[in-house]
Amino acid sequence: LRRIGNMHLPPAFSRKTPRQLLSAMICGSLFAAGFAFGQAVNPELTWVQRLSSINSQIQGVAYNGSYFVAVGSDFSLTSSDGQTWTFHGEPPSGLYEVTAVGTGWVAILGITPGIGGSPSGLSYASNDGITWTARGVFGGNGRDVAFNGGVLVAVATNGLIKRSIDNGVTWEFAASPTGFDVTAVTHGAGMFVAVDVNGNSLLSADGLFWS
Secondary structure: OEEEOOEEEOHHHHOOOOOOOEEEEEOOEEEEEOOOEEEEOOOOOOOEEEOOOOOOOEEEEEEOOOOEEEEEOOOEEEEOOOOOOEEEOOOOOOEEEEEEEOOEEEEEEOOEOOOEOOOOOEEEEEOOOOOOEEEEEOOOOEEEEEEOOOOEEEEEHHHOEEEEOOOOOOOEEOEOOOOOOEEEEEEEOOEEEEEEOOOOEEEEOOOOEOO
């Protein structure tokens, strides 16, 4: 088993890089996505592998209170329970990360490692995780996106951080303190927290000014 923080991952997941082990805590269960899904009812206990219907890299997964949506380079997957997944092959090419926004979803584009793609810097919105509509341009090669109930923050390569207060329609540059690739962002305890490839953690209360 591979241990990441307090999480023990089964052998199928121990081969994945941290970027591929995208996780979310939902209703007391922890879910991770790589080339398949893992579910742990208690993060301290055993993971159970849940195979998806495809053999392709899954980049992001999120939960909106009703069901899960996962995205990959040219597909999305939906599930009501994290165990049985339905494949949808219509999303735009390059979906890299997704977050729940109200009852819907916002995803950003990025280059999938080993697969490629064009970092067009677009954000997309969906009401069902199946049909996606172009929202706005955040620019750069997207790496992660987070939502705090009113503000969206997208992070990308070369230190790029952008903020949206209209669910991804328009984006504004944030005052990023790093020039390194920002690989992940989340929100909790009233703060956005991001990390970069040089081992730095970045903090922001509003998604616009960072330290």
